[in-house]
Amino acid sequence: MQDSSRCRVCGLDQFPDLPWGESGEEPSHSICVCCGVEFGYEDDGLENCLLIRRHWVEVNRCKWFAPKHRPTDWDMAAQIRGIPRAYKSDDDDERLIQAYLQAGEPPPQGLAALSAVERPDR
Numbered sequence: 001m002q003d004s005s006r007c008r009v010c011g012l013d014q015f016p017d018l019p020w021g022e023s024g025e026e027p028s029h030s031i032c033v034c035c036g037v038e039f040g041y042e043d044d045g046l047e048n049c050l051l052i053r054r055h056w057v058e059v060n061r062c063k064w065f066a067p068k069h070r071p072t073d074w075d076m077a078a079q080i081r082g083i084p085r086a087y088k089s090d091d092d093d094e095r096l097i098q099a100y101l102q103a104g105e106p107p108p109q110g111l112a113a114l115s116a117v118e119r120p121d122r
Ligand SMILES: [Zn+2]
Pocket: 007, 008, 009, 010, 011, 012, 032, 033, 034, 035, 036, 037
């Protein structure tokens, strides 16, 4: 099962470690270096995984638990999309990705973009 090496909360590939063992029922109790979840403690169901994921993205702004492991070219969106299927929420995850990407960059056009939106059609 190719999903078995990925964190259920943030999708980080833990290979060769398996967060929940080969059976998917034997948590390692290791800590994810990315989202900081303890495998087997809080990531034991879709709802819990979603709650932690939302908090990690919206409150912690995807802060890495162990920042030294963060790749310089880290692709947050790709990692989130790689979350094991049973622990994904496509709508929710895409919203989180967009929120993260938008918050990570300054407003593209500043006031110009705003006035363009507010200008009535002629
Ligand atoms: Zn994680």
